[in-house]
Amino acid sequence: MTIHGLLSIIAGLLLAPLLQGIVNRTKAVFAGRRGAPLLQQYRDIARLLRKGAVFSGTTTWIFRLAPSITLACALVALVVLAPAPVEQGWGFAGDALLLAYALGLARFLTVAAALDTGSSFEGMGASREVLYSALAEPALLVGIAVLARVSGGTSLASILQGAGVTGWVSAGTALALVGVSFFVVLLAENSRVPFDDPNTHLELTMVHEVMVLDSSGPDFALVTYGASLKLWVFSVLFASLAVSPLGLSGFALLGALTAAVLFTGVIVGTVESTMARSSLARAPLLLAGACALSILAFILASRFLS
Amino acid sequence: MLDIVLVALILSNFVLLGSSRLSSCIRTAALQGIMAGLLPLATAGAGLSLRIVALGLAVVALKGFVFPHLLNRALRESATSREVQPFVGYTPSLLAGLLALAASFWLDGRLALPTHSASSILVPVSFSLMFTGIFLLVARRTAVNQVLGYIVLENGIYAFSLAVVRDIPFLVELGVLMDMFVAVFVMGIAIYRINSEFDHIDSDRLSTLKG
Numbered sequence: 073m074t075i076h077g078l079l080s081i082i083a084g085l086l087l088a089p090l091l092q093g094i095v096n097r098t099k100a101v102f103a104g105r106r107g108a109p110l111l112q113q114y115r116d117i118a119r120l121l122r123k124g125a126v127f128s129g130t131t132t133w134i135f136r137l138a139p140s141i142t143l144a145c146a147l148v149a150l151v152v153l154a155p156a157p158v159e160q161g162w163g164f165a166g167d168a169l170l171l172a173y174a175l176g177l178a179r180f181l182t183v184a185a186a187l188d189t190g191s192s193f194e195g196m197g198a199s200r201e202v203l204y205s206a207l208a209e210p211a212l213l214v215g216i217a218v219l220a221r222v223s224g225g226t227s228l229a230s231i232l233q234g235a236g237v238t239g240w241v242s243a244g245t246a247l248a249l250v251g252v253s254f255f256v257v258l259l260a261e262n263s264r265v266p267f268d269d270p271n272t273h274l275e276l277t278m279v280h281e282v283m284v285l286d287s288s289g290p291d292f293a294l295v296t297y298g299a300s301l302k303l304w305v306f307s308v309l310f311a312s313l314a315v316s317p318l319g320l321s322g323f324a325l326l327g328a329l330t331a332a333v334l335f336t337g338v339i340v341g342t343v344e345s346t347m348a349r350s351s352l353a354r355a356p357l358l359l360a361g362a363c364a365l366s367i368l369a370f371i372l373a374s375r376f377l378s
Numbered sequence: 379m380l381d382i383v384l385v386a387l388i389l390s391n392f393v394l395l396g397s398s399r400l401s402s403c404i405r406t407a408a409l410q411g412i413m414a415g416l417l418p419l420a421t422a423g424a425g426l427s428l429r430i431v432a433l434g435l436a437v438v439a440l441k442g443f444v445f446p447h448l449l450n451r452a453l454r455e456s457a458t459s460r461e462v463q464p465f466v467g468y469t470p471s472l473l474a475g476l477l478a479l480a481a482s483f484w485l486d487g488r489l490a491l492p493t494h495s496a497s498s499i500l501v502p503v504s505f506s507l508m509f510t511g512i513f514l515l516v517a518r519r520t521a522v523n524q525v526l527g528y529i530v531l532e533n534g535i536y537a538f539s540l541a542v543v544r545d546i547p548f549l550v551e552l553g554v555l556m557d558m559f560v561a562v563f564v565m566g567i568a569i570y571r572i573n574s575e576f577d578h579i580d581s582d583r584l585s586t587l588k589g
Contacts, residue, residue: 245381245382245385249385356469357396357468357469357472360396360469360472360473361392361396361472363476364392364472364475364476365392367476367479367480368385368388368389368392368476368479371479371480371483372385372499375483375498375499375502376381376498
């Protein structure tokens with residue numbers, strides 16, 4: 073049993089809402105405001121947990137089930153992404169697919185719950201969510217395939233850590249392209265600018281926020297915490313790739329990884345402050361661009377390594 | 379180092395295929411021209427001579443500065459800023475670019491050309507430049523984008539000759555550049571004419587002309 077693998081999971085559980093706070097603080101600094109406290113989301117979640125929930129008469133058990141399953145899926149993704157196996161036989165061959173499909177199941181239930189409310193606005197948000205994720209998934213999976221090709225590993229921990237220094241020397245350009253692709257997927261999957269503006273409360277333009285309009289009280293606390301965990305999971309994916317050329321292991325890796333994840337929040341905030349939200353018609357083009365980068369990286373990696 | 383330049387060439391292809399703003403297309407094509415012009419300096423390695431440097435500088439000056447300047451002027455006079463309705467949309471164009479890229483790597487594997495010692499991806503990148511150039515010529519409506527497609531095609535041929543022939547005769551390359559210059563110049567005049575005739579630089583309208 074390795075202690076730093078366990079610590080990385082605990083760090084994710086504890087620090088995920090802080091990451092949202094860092095993104096919001098970065099945006100506030102860019103706009104010249106003082107902004108909400110870094111720990112605001114912890115307070116929001118605590119406040120929501122104390123409240124009672126209201127359920128619309130049109131909803132069924134799906135709506136009540138969705139928040140907990142969504143959170144559970146995000147937890148599975150977090151556990152799979154731990155940089156070192158916590159126990160013997162923890163990581164297994166092909167657990168990258170488990171990561172992708174745990175997130176897919178979470179998305180399916182969020183979308184089903186949104187449709188369950190019978191609101192036309194939530195239906196529009198659900199439709200956009202499915203469109204974006206259908207385009208983001210190939211970019212993610214091909215990107216992971218590139219990392220597997222470069223590192224020669226088949227479990228997620230070995231894929232992310234195995235690229236290492238030798239991988240960057242032999243196929244550095246391919247790995248850099250995958251990094252860019254992962255970042256675009258991060259923005260799309262977490263409904264950030266330029267795909268969606270998390271600050272707007274205009275139902276016509278939202279993606280994630282509009283799907284959870286009907287959730288309230290403890291349910292909404294679970295949804296909010298699940299969304300933070302999802303942002304953390306994608307940031308870990310991006311940050312692991314970013315720190316892999318340092319060739320660290322053990323506690324040094326854990327520290328560098330956590331710092332890199334929190335810094336990813338700063339990058340996301342910077343992107344959100346400097347870019348405009350792109351129109352709905354352009355978003356698929358951006359995601360197709362991310363797919364193009366992943367596939368180009370795959371072709372390059374196969375060529376460089378053969 | 380060379381590989382990074384070659385990957386940047388592919389990325390500039392993607393930008394050209396996916397972008398609708400004509401001025402940014404011209405800028406990207408200029409950047410691509412500069413990178414292509416610097417390729418012989420990177421592939422030469424130890425055998426760097428004054429001739430290669432002069433050739434590279436000529437290409438950079440022409441493709442990086444003179445052509446974009448001419449095209450920008452044509453664009454200003456025509457008062458269009460973006461391609462509104464291309465024959466093939468931007469997302470399908472990007473996918474076509476990807477297919478072309480895969481086809482280039484496949485073709486390179488099949489043809490068994492002599493690989494360049496400096497980089498193993500020089501030949502497939504030059505193929506993908508050629509395919510992208512041809513695709514832009516066919517799939518775009520505005521005359522400016524068609525000129526850019528022509529320039530990208532020429533970049534591809536230039537890179538291919540670098541990979542296979544290695545040593546380009548100075549006079550031949552200068553002749554090609556001269557031809558390109560005349561072609562872009564003539565196309566600039568054609569854009570101006572189309573514009574003054576139709577208030578538009580949509581070359582598709584030419585088919586409605588009657589003798």
